[in-house]
Amino acid sequence: MSSASMQPLPPGVTFLAPQIPVHVFLGKRPGPTSIVQAGIHGDEIGGSHALAEWLEDGVRLEAGKLLVIPIMNPPAYRARERAAPGGLDLNRCFPGDPSAPERERRLAAQFMALVLAERPALVATLHESKKRYDPQVKPSFGQTLVYGVTPCPPVLTRVVASLNDEASPEEHWETLHYPVATSSTEVIVEATGCVGTCVETWMGFPERRRIQMQRRVVGLLLAEIGHQ
Ligand SMILES: [Zn+2]
Structure with a gap:
């Protein structure tokens, strides 16, 4: 599909070009749209595996529309590298260019077209960090919800509060x-x-625990946005 002509996607599995599966779910009631994607960095596997397990278990959505992309950059994921061998960092290629020679720039443009067609209330991108968050160390991200606007969206503050209520202090x-x-x-x-x-x-936590945490964060985010 060309980025210029993209329409909101019907339920089921569809594809961005290059071939990136997008799993589309409709809730029982009308509601907001959210997009959750992982694997934009191929060595950060916790989110990709959390989404894969969630899809295998069966996604249950009460309201709205949900688009799930477990692996945004398959060659990078297969290589377990941040970027595909010889490729670009996909998360530094936005908004992309549909006619660029680089696969990453074309894919970024496809994803932007999808976002503009769907007009989501939430876009969550699942990453992992080798560095534990420390306000004195920049950059360091381990165990954060990162945002780029000010003030912080209240949804994120509430999700972090919920996570800290239920997790052990070491998972702060x-x-x-x-x-x-x-x-x-x-x-x-x-x-x-x-x-x-x-x-x-x-990434200092065991892989199994990181997968559980990623899935929990996604669940809390979707509940806050109004899907459950
Ligand atoms: Zn990342």
Whole structure:
């Protein structure tokens, strides 16, 4: 499909070109639209596996529309590298260019067209960080919900409060203002005014626990946006 002609997607599985599966769900009631994607960085697997397990278990949506993209950058994921071998950092290619020679810039443009067609209330991008968050160390993201606008969207503050209520102190979460000009979140929020966040688990935790945390964050975000 060309980016210029993209329409809101029907339920089921569809594809961005290059071939990126997009799982589309409709709730029982009308409501907001959210897009949750992971694997834009191929070595940050917690979010990709959280979304894959969620899809296998069966996504139950009460209201609205949900688009799930477990692996945004498959060659990077297969290589377990931030970017595909010889490729660009996809999260520094937004808003992209549909006629660019680089696959990443074309894919970014496709994703932007999808976002503009769907007009989501929330775009969540699942990442992981090798560095535990420390306000003195920039950059460091482990266990944060990153946002690029001020003030912090209240949804994110509430989700972090819920996470800290139920998790052990060592899994402490924070909100973090850290705008990145060409990142998907930044460009999408600028273009649509939606709530945008990068979910960053700390890679010092075991993989199984990071997958659980990613899934929990997504569940809390979707509940706050009004899907449950
Ligand atoms: Zn990342």
